[in-house]
Structure formats: structure tokens, C-alpha cells
Amino acid sequence: MPPKRPDHLAPSTTDRPRFGAHMSIAGGVHRAIEAALLARMDTLQVFVKNQRQWTAPPLDTQDVARWHALLATPNFGPPVAHAAYLINLASADRQLYARSRQAFADELRRCQTLAIPYLVVHPGAAGEQTVSRAISRVAAALNRVFSEQPELTVMPLLETTAGQGTALGRSFAELGEILHQLDEPDRAGVCVDTCHVFAAGYDIRDPSAYEAMVAEADREVGLKRIRCWHLNDSRGDCGSHRDRHAHIGHGHIGNRGFAHVVGDPRFGGLPMILETPKGDTASGRDWDRANLQRLRTLATRARRR
């Protein structure tokens, strides 16, 4: 099947956010969309293969056909993929670096087959290296992947991180440095995770701190590069550098912080994805539905203001 060119590459900023959640692909990729539609999501995020393994069998052609049929549902999308956590595009270990780059290239091709326009990836961990050395390695990996696949239209999105350990991406300046070293900078973008930026020290509960963060993001990476948000509340406090997701309104960020993001017209039309724990069958509570409901209420209220 020829790769379909994603038609979501230029999001409209006048639209409402596109709310969705990370969904399981157990039983085939199409299962994830089925569940997302059932939960009345606007979009979703998926892994494009088992995220705990380096390699995976090719996507099943029937599953891919079912995925495309469901993706054509009016008003649904744009879908987002998340890269495997094993991938470290900054690794100083030659073998791990090569493996990471190859696995990442494979995931980009899978996204192309599934007409998924964005692949979110953690920028990587520096380990023993200096931050600037690690940043150069990430840029070199992306440059190579892009030059080897000139036809690829999928956009990797570098995700902000909580800055735990030696993780890159604790500030927009770090992401900006990677982007500035790209030969084709327009082929990459940024995903902002609310839990991660908050844990990294951006206090998005406070209106002026939120504005300052957006101004910094604009200066360092450019707002047009922000193509996706991850909406997670935080179990750790601001500046804790702890990556622990909480349900919307149940963590340290709280409803006020999320109102700033979902009501911000500069990010209208973008996929905003929950990566919060799923419902537990014991209590019968469907957390995705509860979190979506809360986000939609906050977005509607913010619009009325």
C-alpha cells in the first residue's frame, strides 16, 4: 500500500483541542481506534509495535486496512504514536546507538504506513557524556534517519522531560539546541508533557509562569513546532524531577494549570493526549472517560471567558 501523505501537518489554531488517550494495541492496531471511538475521543496515541522489544514482525496488512477504515471516521484525528522507551538516540554506546537509530527509523516507517503524522520520542539520556555531546548525537541520529528516508513525511516530536537523572529535554533550550543542529529542521517538532514540564520546574499553575514558559518555548523552539501535548497531572511537586503521572485534577498541577493549556488558542486544534493510569475493574471507574470529561469542561469554561 502506498503511504498516504498525512493531511494534518498544518494544524489550525482556531480549533478546539483534539482530546485523546494512549490506547493499547493488544489484538492489533485497529483495536486501539475502536476503543478510542467507543470512549468518544477525538484522537489517540499508540505504540506502533511492542515497546519492550527492539524488533517486531511487520504490521499485519488486514489490521492496517482496518486501521485506515476507522481512521477515516469524520472528525477523528490526527493520531499520534509514541516511540519505544528502549530507544536512546543520545547513547554513547555504539551498539545501543545504532540499534536505537534503526529501531526509530523502523517506527517512523510504521507510522507512515498507518498515516500517523507524529512520532513522539524522548530525546535520550546523556549518561556519562556532557549534555552538549549528547545533544549532538541526537541531532546526528535524526539527520541520518532523515537523509536516508527523504520520502518520509512523519514528523518526530521531541518530548519535554522531567529532567530525571541525565535525561535530555528538561528545558526548551535543550530541545532547541537539538533542533538547531538539524540539516532539515522543518522535519521535526516538539511534544510538551504537562507532568514533565511541571516536574522540571515550570509552574504552569501560575498564569504568569505559564505565559513565561510559552514565551520561552516560542523563543527556543518556535510555537509552530509544538504539534502535540501530553496532558498528565503530576504526583511529584514542581521542580521534583519526578516522572509520575496523576489523573487530571488529582495531582499537584490541578484543574487551574490544565485550564491554561486547554484554553490557550495558540494550541487549538492540536492533539492533547492523556497518559494517565487506566480504569481499574475493581472499582468499575473508567478513568479515561472521567479525565476527558474534566478536560472538555475546562476547555469549554476557558472559551467562555
Ligand SMILES: [Zn+2]
Ligand atoms: Zn508524555
Ligand SMILES: [Zn+2]
Ligand atoms: Zn511521563
